[in-house]
Amino acid sequence: MKTTTTVLFLAALITVSVGARGANAQSEKLRVAMASISTSQVNIWVPLDTGLFKKHRLDVDLVFISGAPIVNAALLAGEVAIAQGGPAPSIQTNLKGAGTYIILGNTNRFPYQLVVAPNIKDIADLKGKRFAIARIGAADHSAVLFVLPRLGLQPEKDLSLIAVGAVPSRFAALVNGSVAATLLIPPETTKARELGFRVLKNFMDIDVDFQQNALYTTKSFIDRKTDTLRRFVMAYSEGIHYIHTNAKGTQQIMKKYLKGDDKAIEEAYTEVVLKAAPKIPYPTKSGLQTLMKFMAATTPEIANTKPEDFIDTRFIKELEDSGFYARLYR
Numbered sequence: 533m534k535t536t537t538t539v540l541f542l543a544a545l546i547t548v549s550v551g552a553r554g555a556n557a558q559s560e561k562l563r564v565a566m567a568s569i570s571t572s573q574v575n576i577w578v579p580l581d582t583g584l585f586k587k588h589r590l591d592v593d594l595v596f597i598s599g600a601p602i603v604n605a606a607l608l609a610g611e612v613a614i615a616q617g618g619p620a621p622s623i624q625t626n627l628k629g630a631g632t633y634i635i636l637g638n639t640n641r642f643p644y645q646l647v648v649a650p651n652i653k654d655i656a657d658l659k660g661k662r663f664a665i666a667r668i669g670a671a672d673h674s675a676v677l678f679v680l681p682r683l684g685l686q687p688e689k690d691l692s693l694i695a696v697g698a699v700p701s702r703f704a705a706l707v708n709g710s711v712a713a714t715l716l717i718p719p720e721t722t723k724a725r726e727l728g729f730r731v732l733k734n735f736m737d738i739d740v741d742f743q744q745n746a747l748y749t750t751k752s753f754i755d756r757k758t759d760t761l762r763r764f765v766m767a768y769s770e771g772i773h774y775i776h777t778n779a780k781g782t783q784q785i786m787k788k789y790l791k792g793d794d795k796a797i798e799e800a801y802t803e804v805v806l807k808a809a810p811k812i813p814y815p816t817k818s819g820l821q822t823l824m825k826f827m828a829a830t831t832p833e834i835a836n837t838k839p840e841d842f843i844d845t846r847f848i849k850e851l852e853d854s855g856f857y858a859r860l861y862r
Contacts, residue, residue: 559586561591563592563595567615570699571643576768578772579592584768584774597612604621607748608750614748619815631750634815634844635754640744641740645717652732660690661711662694662710719796736803743816769857776806
């Protein structure tokens with residue numbers, strides 16, 4: 533009975549949404565934050581720029597707030613309703629009783645490529661070299677600690693890790709020779725190759741689940757704005773479908789935000805966006821477990837928790853049970 537009710541409700545929701553659009557109904561304003569200007573944000577740009585949010589009666593105001601911890605603070609302060617960024621701050625505030633929950637998964641793998649100086653021919657050549665990371669505890673640092681041992685390198689023993697900041701700063705450190713290697717994301721990888729640097733490994737091709745990015749909100753917002761979140765998840769999911777079925781349109785949107793040339797944008801689309809955008813955007817429990825393993829070093833109480841404690845996937849599950857995704861991709 534519950535499943536039937538859910539299906540009927542969702543069918544009614546879709547009907548009401550279409551009817552409301554025909555009647556030029558007023559859209560609901562919704563302020564959403566993103567933590568970076570990078571390929572990991574494409575999933576939110578597409579439904580915004582293609583009008584999918586408006587289709588579902590949402591007037592989304594997308595704001596850039598640099599860094600997931602600051603984004604999370606804005607969420608807790610009520611300045612934004614939903615946040616897209618690294619999920620670690622959401623997990624930490626949840627542990628402290630603030631009631632933040634991950635509702636959608638975004639980038640479910642490490643989206644980086646290992647870029648090295650021209651004289652580095654093999655992973656072993658990096659031993660003793662300076663390696664640029666954003667900062668201790670950042671997502672790229674986690675990627676270094678988790679993936680490089682699988683390639684035969686012990687980062688904390690074999691490398692000198694230098695915290696220099698975000699992707700542009702790491703790229704600059706590589707170009708000026710102050711480091712021998714770093715992790716970059718397209719389109720910077722395309723620029724690096726054009727300057728003679730080498731890509732040793734694409735981490736997207738390594739079978740490692742990691743919740744790099746996610747969308748999260750507060751329990752209070754979930755309880756108060758259930759219908760709003762249902763419509764948001766529908767629009768977001770239709771945006772992912774657009775990404776997987778409209779390469780040209782998606783790349784045009786990426787170019788607007790990322791400012792790269794056609795070659796760099798195409799690489800970012802094929803090597804990161806397509807591989808990182810799950811068609812049904814569940815957060816990955818194994819990916820969260822990987823993240824939580826790293827967080828345990830500074831947040832020991834996390835050892836007594838499980839990924840399910842930090843997620844609320846009711847909206848995706850309702851859509852999946854209703855056949856929404858099956859119809860979308862048939």
